[in-house]
Amino acid sequence: xxxxxxxxxxxxxxxxxxxxxxxxxxxxxxxxxxxxxxxxxxxxxxxxxxxxxxxxxxxxxxxxxxxxxxxxxxxxxxxxxxxxxxxxxxxxxxxxxxxxxxxxxxxxxxxxxxxxxxxxxxxxxxxxxxxxxxxxxxxxxxxxxxxxxxxxxxxxxxxxxxxxxxxxxxxxxxxxxxxxxxxxxxxxxxxxxxxxxxxxxxxxxxxxxxxxxxxxxxxxxxxxxxxxxxxxxxxxxxxxxxxxxxxxxxxxxxxxxxxxxxxxxxxxxxxxxxxxxxxxxxxxxxxxxxxxxxxxxxxxxxxxxxxxxxxxxxxxxxxxxxxxxxxxxxxxxxxxxxxxxxxxxxxxxxxxxxxxxxxxxxxxxxxxxxxxxxxxxxxx
Amino acid sequence: xxxxxxxxxxxxxxxxxxxxxxxxxxxxxxxxxxxxxxxxxxxxxxxxxxxxxxxxxxxxxxxxxxxxxxxxxxxxxxxxxxxxxxxxxxxxxxxxxxxxxxxxxxxxxxxxxxxxxxxxxxxxxxxxxxxxxxxxxxxxxxxxxxxxxxxxxxxxxxxxxxxxxxxxxxxxxxxxxxxxxxxxxxxxxxxxxxxxxxxxxxxxxxxxxxxxxxxxxxxxxxxxxxxxxxxxxxxxxxxxxxxxxxxxxxxxxxxxxxxxxxxxxxxxxxxxxxxxxxxxxxxxxxxxxxxxxxxxxxxxxxxxxxxxxxxxxxxxxxxxxxxxxxxxxxxxxxxxxxxxxxxxx
Numbered sequence: 001x002x003x004x005x006x007x008x009x010x011x012x013x014x015x016x017x018x019x020x021x022x023x024x025x026x027x028x029x030x031x032x033x034x035x036x037x038x039x040x041x042x043x044x045x046x047x048x049x050x051x052x053x054x055x056x057x058x059x060x061x062x063x064x065x066x067x068x069x070x071x072x073x074x075x076x077x078x079x080x081x082x083x084x085x086x087x088x089x090x091x092x093x094x095x096x097x098x099x100x101x102x103x104x105x106x107x108x109x110x111x112x113x114x115x116x117x118x119x120x121x122x123x124x125x126x127x128x129x130x131x132x133x134x135x136x137x138x139x140x141x142x143x144x145x146x147x148x149x150x151x152x153x154x155x156x157x158x159x160x161x162x163x164x165x166x167x168x169x170x171x172x173x174x175x176x177x178x179x180x181x182x183x184x185x186x187x188x189x190x191x192x193x194x195x196x197x198x199x200x201x202x203x204x205x206x207x208x209x210x211x212x213x214x215x216x217x218x219x220x221x222x223x224x225x226x227x228x229x230x231x232x233x234x235x236x237x238x239x240x241x242x243x244x245x246x247x248x249x250x251x252x253x254x255x256x257x258x259x260x261x262x263x264x265x266x267x268x269x270x271x272x273x274x275x276x277x278x279x280x281x282x283x284x285x286x287x288x289x290x291x292x293x294x295x296x297x298x299x300x301x302x303x304x305x306x307x308x309x310x311x312x313x314x315x316x317x318x319x320x321x322x323x324x325x326x327x328x329x330x331x332x333x334x335x336x337x338x339x340x341x342x343x344x345x346x347x348x349x350x351x352x353x354x355x356x357x358x359x360x361x362x363x364x365x366x367x368x369x370x371x372x373x374x375x376x377x378x379x380x
Numbered sequence: 381x382x383x384x385x386x387x388x389x390x391x392x393x394x395x396x397x398x399x400x401x402x403x404x405x406x407x408x409x410x411x412x413x414x415x416x417x418x419x420x421x422x423x424x425x426x427x428x429x430x431x432x433x434x435x436x437x438x439x440x441x442x443x444x445x446x447x448x449x450x451x452x453x454x455x456x457x458x459x460x461x462x463x464x465x466x467x468x469x470x471x472x473x474x475x476x477x478x479x480x481x482x483x484x485x486x487x488x489x490x491x492x493x494x495x496x497x498x499x500x501x502x503x504x505x506x507x508x509x510x511x512x513x514x515x516x517x518x519x520x521x522x523x524x525x526x527x528x529x530x531x532x533x534x535x536x537x538x539x540x541x542x543x544x545x546x547x548x549x550x551x552x553x554x555x556x557x558x559x560x561x562x563x564x565x566x567x568x569x570x571x572x573x574x575x576x577x578x579x580x581x582x583x584x585x586x587x588x589x590x591x592x593x594x595x596x597x598x599x600x601x602x603x604x605x606x607x608x609x610x611x612x613x614x615x616x617x618x619x620x621x622x623x624x625x626x627x628x629x630x631x632x633x634x635x636x637x638x639x640x641x642x643x644x645x646x647x648x649x650x651x652x653x654x655x656x657x658x659x660x661x662x663x664x665x666x667x668x669x670x671x672x673x674x675x676x677x678x679x680x681x682x683x684x685x686x687x688x689x690x691x692x693x694x695x696x697x698x699x700x701x702x703x704x705x706x707x708x709x710x711x712x713x714x715x716x717x718x719x720x721x722x723x724x725x
Contacts, residue, residue, distance in 0.1 A: 032510075036510070036514055039511075039514050040514065095498070141699075145702075145703045148703075149702075149703040149704070151699065151703040154434055154494060155636050155639055155698065155702055156698075156699050156702060156703075158633055158636045159633065159637070159640075159696070159698045160695070161633075162633045162692070162695045163696055166688045166689075166692040167689070167692055170686050170688035173686075173688075174686060286502050286505070289502070290502070326509070326510045326513040328506050328507075328510035329506075331502060331503075331505055331509060331510070332503065332506040332507055332510060333506075334506065335499050335503030335505075338495065338498065338499040338502060339503070341495075342485065342491040342492055342495040342496050343485055343489045343491040343496075345491075363492040363494070366494050367492055367493050367494050368716065370493075370711070370716045
């Protein structure tokens with residue numbers, strides 16, 4: 001009994017701020033919805049948020065289809081969240097998940113479509129690996145640059161996101177355009193698709209993503225590399241004096257982070273989209289940041305946070321259809337969640353919680369290395 | 381030897397080509413550089429006082445939207461000129477207001493500065509996308525209109541050498557035209573006035589500044605708010621002076637290129653302006669190659685590079701410049717470090 005209570009207290013310490021941040025975000029977003037309801041055809045409506053949130057819940061959990069949509073939407077967010085979270089652990093902020101996701105999706109579409117008629121056990125794993133490797137390569141670039149030159153990953157990854165969109169559009173137009181379509185796109189992935197396990201759309205990528213959660217957890221908690229990553233994140237200078245290699249760890253962590261984001265792109269491509277065409281939007285990029293922060297960059301926390309945001313993404317279309325509240329309200333909620341996590345003082349004041357841990361302590365390292373302030377390359 | 385000869389000839393041809401197109405290109409370069417330079421000035425003012433702001437992108441986007449919304453809503457009632465002027469004013473105000481938010485988060489609450497900026501970017505994307513779908517799209521009306529740029533008389537524009545440069549700075553709308561004055565004013569203010577000295581003091585050594593009686597919090601608030609007002613002006617430029625319409629996410633990474641321009645310019649207004657011009661030139665090159673193709677082998681090579689690569693050039697250049705410059709330039713010493721007054725835990 002006493003044990004149970006201490007577990008509950010521990011859980012409350014870890015989860016209270018994220019949970020209360022979500023509650024607060026929904027309350028503030030409701031105010032936004034009420035105020036902006038004056039612009040809709042139905043006019044000012046105080047009860048609009050209740051209807052909107054009810055449809056959101058129904059779209060996310062209301063039926064078997066809704067539930068499976070939530071899982072499908074959560075899968076890339078689990079991997080994207082892990083990508084950002086792993087970066088945080090090493091004191092790195094990978095805002096490049098969107099680009100790495102696209103590169104991964106593109107690579108798996110190209111490999112998948114060229115093996116479209118091969119048996120699934122051949123084409124599918126190769127396409128998945130292609131996506132992961134492409135993402136890793138794309139993550140290596142900012143990691144290497146940060147490690148060698150101190151160019152901060154916050155700017156380089158964003159720039160790579162923009163460049164990726166343009167260069168992939170070029171690649172689809174000029175390099176791998178499939179014949180016989182009125183718009184530029186790759187061929188269909190055919191047999192390389194991830195098998196559907198359940199219902200209409202619950203694909204193999206979902207258990208794969210969950211397995212990856214435990215793999216990342218194992219690497220972080222049980223391996224030397226994981227220990228080095230965490231030490232570099234907590235204090236790069238201490239890590240250096242302890243004989244670790246912050247430069248190597250920085251490049252490696254960004255590469256692994258890119259690998260996870262590329263994997264997210266691969267499973268989305270092979271499990272949901274089916275072919276690459278310019279204009280594939282990657283809301284996964286921003287969502288992953290929110291997921292990682294909400295999960296305190298802990299793999300298990302990220303799993304739950306990803307399912308939650310998957311639910312928002314899955315439920316939002318129904319909300320927009322039934323109540324004409326734009327789906328972009330999810331982006332607003334997301335920003336508010338991040339706001340209340342960054343400024344957890346607000347949450348602590350509003351809900352009068354004291355016993356809670358800070359959200360992510362390694363974030364201090366991210367800001368310290370801004371503009372090469374204390375870049376890992378500096379003293380060497 | 382033959383390869384070297386060809387290379388030399390190609391570089392020569394490129395030089396000749398650039399010199400011939402440059403006069404026509406100059407006004408475009410300044411227009412493309414304007415939002416980048418204003419964003420970079422925002423970064424300079426913030427970071428000189430010790431506050432990191434990666435939310436410039438979001439602030440620009442929000443200001444661009446609300447400025448546009450104002451111009452759009454009042455267009456029919458007030459006519460194009462006054463509504464646009466009011467739109468610019470609103471955009472600057474929105475920028476300043478978001479500056480208050482950023483200052484409060486970073487200076488008072490001491491939230492993580494990078495996360496606060498990230499929040500700003502995501503919030504801007506969400507809020508503008510939300511309101512765009514709710515308010516502007518359904519109305520199906522035309523835009524807010526744009527400011528008609530000023531034109532120098534031909535006698536001046538056709539002057540040799542001076543003409544093209546005057547055209548560059550004065551064949552512009554009001555925001556781009558005032559840019560160069562803003563840059564010079566800020567350069568002087570930052571390095572020649574008491575305010576500038578105080579700003580640099582709280583950015584380099586806040587504790588020392590505090591002991592000599594400078595209010596660190598007040599100085600940082602002031603700088604962040606003023607800087608973000610310039611980011612707001614950059615937003616106004618995008619919707620009210622440059623394009624005359626609003627698209628979701630239209631800032632397209634400009635806020636981050638601005639940060640690279642700031643670092644390139646070593647945290648000085650004039651340097652940041654030079655950085656912005658460099659990025660503007662890279663972008664303009666992609667535009668002009670499509671319109672005026674050079675002759676000979678050079679033309680063949682330039683045409684064979686797909687337009688998407690030209691479009692990606694500013695982004696790739698940002699990365700290269702950051703990688704090349706960062707190690708050799710020093711940010712303000714207290715950049716990104718929240719200040720805790722003694723006795724205030």
